Amino acid sequence: MTSADANGVAIYSYCFPEDAAAAAMALEMTRMAVNVYSTSFGPYVHNSLTVVETDLNDGLETDGLYFLARSFYRAYAGGVQNNLADIAVHETAHQWWYGAVANNQATEPWLDEALATYSEHIFYESNYPNLVNWWWNFRVNSKNPSGAVDLRVYDTASFQGYVGAVYFQGANFLDALRLRIGDASFFAFLRDYYARERGSISSAAAFFAILDQNTTVDYSDLVKTYFYYR
Numbered sequence: 001m002t003s004a005d006a007n008g009v010a011i012y013s014y015c016f017p018e019d020a021a022a023a024a025m026a027l028e029m030t031r032m033a034v035n036v037y038s039t040s041f042g043p044y045v046h047n048s049l050t051v052v053e054t055d056l057n058d059g060l061e062t063d064g065l066y067f068l069a070r071s072f073y074r075a076y077a078g079g080v081q082n083n084l085a086d087i088a089v090h091e092t093a094h095q096w097w098y099g100a101v102a103n104n105q106a107t108e109p110w111l112d113e114a115l116a117t118y119s120e121h122i123f124y125e126s127n128y129p130n131l132v133n134w135w136w137n138f139r140v141n142s143k144n145p146s147g148a149v150d151l152r153v154y155d156t157a158s159f160q161g162y163v164g165a166v167y168f169q170g171a172n173f174l175d176a177l178r179l180r181i182g183d184a185s186f187f188a189f190l191r192d193y194y195a196r197e198r199g200s201i202s203s204a205a206a207f208f209a210i211l212d213q214n215t216t217v218d219y220s221d222l223v224k225t226y227f228y229y230r
């Protein structure tokens with residue numbers, strides 16, 4: 001186990017001894033992401049955050065701790081253009097979207113997954129602005145995403161279909177929304193949404209109600225394009 005400090009938040013990284021170099025990167029990405037999201041969204045709600053190398057095949061968030069696939073550590077060959085770095089950032093974002101602001105994971109999974117995925121974009125543009133185009137291609141465009149952002153977990157049996165719609169079309173929607181209403185309103189909205197929904201189980205209704213209090217710009221065509229149930 002190694003540790004780091006993110007402005008008073010203790011970050012712990014557990015790994016198998018042979019994966020120490022990759023674990024150092026997971027620790028550093030987590031530390032940087034806590035700093036970016038504390039500034040962009042609002043303060044982290046715990047005193048520590050732990051990342052654990054494990055043998056499940058992806059990343060998986062819990063509150064104050066997340067798991068990261070051993071395969072990501074084994075494939076790590078340096079740099080931040082890989083799953084180890086990007087999924088570490090994604091699971092860290094879940095501490096804000098899922099951990100602090102909760103949501104119904106079955107009926108409105110986009111509320112945390114679209115925000116966690118787009119939070120990766122916010123991380124890269126803050127720390128590695130020259131890698132934003134890489135991020136879009138690596139994470140979103142290469143998957144040719146389609147489908148309604150507000151798909152329910154019961155609506156598809158396909159994992160590809162699920163993540164394509166909820167995560168990647170979700171990121172496309174949030175980026176289009178940001179472009180439409182402008183950076184100032186978009187980030188004011190995210191901060192407001194976080195401040196008011198933190199500690200509760202949020203909803204799409206709350207998301208859009210708070211959005212409407214932060215912009216007067218008409219974005220209804222984007223909702224028609226990207227959503228099915230609204």
Ligand SMILES: [Zn+2]
Pocket residue numbers: 090094112113116
């Ligand atoms: Zn996620």
